[in-house]
Amino acid sequence: MTEAPPSPRHPLGITRAAWTVDCAPDAIGSLRVNVTRVLRRWGLDPDGDQAFGVLLVLTEMVTNSSVHSDSGLIDAEMWRDGDNIAVAVMDSSREEPVPRSAGPDDESGRGLLLVRSYSESSGCECWPTGKRMWAVIGPHPDPEGNALLLASLGEFQTAV
Template sequence: MIETGAGRMPAYTETLPRVVGSVQRARRLVHLALEVWGLVDVQVDAELVVSELLTNAVLHACRGDSVRVTVTRLGEGRIRVAVVDLSKDKPVPRDAGGDQESGRGLGIVEALSGGQWGVDPLPWGKRVWATVGAEVVPGE
């Protein structure tokens, strides 16, 4: 359970080495959590989001040998994926040209989260997070 502003929420979390090979492990963590919670309809988007967030941490967080990945269930059909690293540098969205091989990650996160992503500064680094899934409106 993770304590959030909304109270305690179920979560899965894992500390991984800050290497490219950890992206697949993070995807498996998200996949497992969403299967357990019965949220398979958001699996593809959530796995892609964690891939982009973790890849950014691997490529751009110049401090520390590990990262922390957390997937938290926020409610019915809604989850938050977060990656904590030891760099205090905030990620900056870029406009990648058509012939560039990188630079689209945060644009993908923006699109899949409906703009619901952000960066929380921490005393030792930062947490980059994104919310995925449809918000359930009471009475609908």
């Protein structure tokens, strides 16, 4: 994994960090360590709700890219703009992620639901060379406020 050098503070108050992530099994763990370092540099509590949301959303998006695209390398970025943190993941697939309905015994299929639940907004932009998935995590993510997540977790808990 390569990390872009820290960027200077943008005149509009935006700071940025970027990584190139390979699709190796240990890549997600390394990404989490590097993202946590940046969040600390930006003055965020690494054990706080926003840091948890950023780590969850970014690693879910990278995992989705590594599983569902042919990309050997995935670009991940993170910006701080005031109280919000935006994350983005770029890969070579031009297919937009599609939410699935995961059953209680399924090991996958909840990632996009988690991304949407922890994000104030999220989306995907497709280009001829690939796609860019993005999400904005506010200072107080509220996944409990998302009815879809509650319904999904309720189905899971009743099956256990």
